[in-house]
Amino acid sequence: MTTVLRASPRRFVSTPAIERIAARALRYLQSGFSVHLRGCAGVGKTTLALHLADMLSRPIMLMYGDDDSKSSDLIGSQSGYTRKKVVDNFIHSVIKVQDEMKHTWVDSRLTLACREGFTLVYDEFNRSRPEVNNVLLSALEEKLLVLPPTSNQTEYVRVNPQFRAILTSNPEEYCGVHSTQDALMDRLVTINIPEPDELTQQEILIQKTEIDRSSAAFIVRLIRSFWQKAGVDKASGLRSALMIAKVCKEHNIPVMPEDAEFRGICSDVLLSRVGIPIEDATKILWELQNEFLGAVEIPIVPLTEQVAELLDGLPEPSDLVNQIAESLTQEQQIYRYLVRSNGAGLSDLESEFGIVRTELLEVIRALTIQGLVIHRDRQFFAVEPSETEI
Numbered sequence: 001m002t003t004v005l006r007a008s009p010r011r012f013v014s015t016p017a018i019e020r021i022a023a024r025a026l027r028y029l030q031s032g033f034s035v036h037l038r039g040c041a042g043v044g045k046t047t048l049a050l051h052l053a054d055m056l057s058r059p060i061m062l063m064y065g066d067d068d069s070k071s072s073d074l075i076g077s078q079s080g081y082t083r084k085k086v087v088d089n090f091i092h093s094v095i096k097v098q099d100e101m102k103h104t105w106v107d108s109r110l111t112l113a114c115r116e117g118f119t120l121v122y123d124e125f126n127r128s129r130p131e132v133n134n135v136l137l138s139a140l141e142e143k144l145l146v147l148p149p150t151s152n153q154t155e156y157v158r159v160n161p162q163f164r165a166i167l168t169s170n171p172e173e174y175c176g177v178h179s180t181q182d183a184l185m186d187r188l189v190t191i192n193i194p195e196p197d198e199l200t201q202q203e204i205l206i207q208k209t210e211i212d213r214s215s216a217a218f219i220v221r222l223i224r225s226f227w228q229k230a231g232v233d234k235a236s237g238l239r240s241a242l243m244i245a246k247v248c249k250e251h252n253i254p255v256m257p258e259d260a261e262f263r264g265i266c267s268d269v270l271l272s273r274v275g276i277p278i279e280d281a282t283k284i285l286w287e288l289q290n291e292f293l294g295a296v297e298i299p300i301v302p303l304t305e306q307v308a309e310l311l312d313g314l315p316e317p318s319d320l321v322n323q324i325a326e327s328l329t330q331e332q333q334i335y336r337y338l339v340r341s342n343g344a345g346l347s348d349l350e351s352e353f354g355i356v357r358t359e360l361l362e363v364i365r366a367l368t369i370q371g372l373v374i375h376r377d378r379q380f381f382a383v384e385p386s387e388t389e390i
Helices: 016-030 045-055 071-075 109-116 135-141 198-209 213-230 238-250 260-273 278-291 305-312 319-327 330-341 346-353 357-369
Strands: 034-038 060-064 076-087 095-107 119-123 144-146 156-158 164-169 188-192 373-376 379-382
Touching (some): 016 034, 016 164, 016 188, 016 198, 034 045, 045 119, 045 164, 060 109, 109 119, 135 144, 135 164, 213 238, 213 278, 330 357, 330 379, 346 357, 357 373
Parallel strands (some): 034 188, 119 164
Antiparallel strands (some): 144 156
């Protein structure tokens, strides 16, 4: 049984980088050429191929490369039998029923796509042996699909003018991948799909997992830095990022390098995906997470009615407080400033005290842990320590 797909673009994440690649590929397809999307695992080749196929507004035939596949798996085969009645000449009241083998041609996916003008998406086509894919040569060039000779089937199928093929492949150094014959590559327009940029990966995480933007940005940045330090250059970090984001979102785990559970998730997902000893990979990941301490914006903590009333009733600081502010520690100065200003954002604090954001975040984090500061609507507020109940 053959399944014809209709792709839905509703969950497709589009960014300027993806739109540029899609526009190039669609231009070739509309001009009658078939397209080959080549890139490392996890960069989104299959998703992009299905998106392009949907943009052609034709039914989609999906095939997967397989080392065990044969030409007949792509073209078709003969099968089936029929039954006929045989009347006995001597005993007319007896009717015999005999099974008579009669080969019937059954179109496979490639043949059906060529005949009906469907869009063929051939995913990881170079996992099939080159001789299997030779059947594509005449279909793409001469627009004729040559069939095995049979007694009840023509020797070829004339390819429908609306037929298009979109092929995807992984680099040839991947395990289980065959070299691609030059004759086939000459009939395709090959587009190399790079690792998605940071903006694209962030948007994918946000739309697929509904995680907040700052957490998505941190996960992407952490994985890209880890991949670089661990020497990973043959895979995308997008799938790993999706795993981490999905688990953190669904289990309310804060995306912060200080959080032990977040560190554990990163270790489970990332350490097994690098080709260096586990001890070295662990050291790189932990050192990297330590470098990012304080780099994530503190999650917003909702105010209770009691705390809100407390903030509204805070008195104005006295002149004495202003006079001794110079002699206070940095934490005390920032706390006093928040009391006086009745809340401030990070940029306001940076401007007021002239310190870099990483140092400022460390001070804010320390005050938050002590219960002296809360975060609401991107503003930080001072709270009396003896009366804070959150």
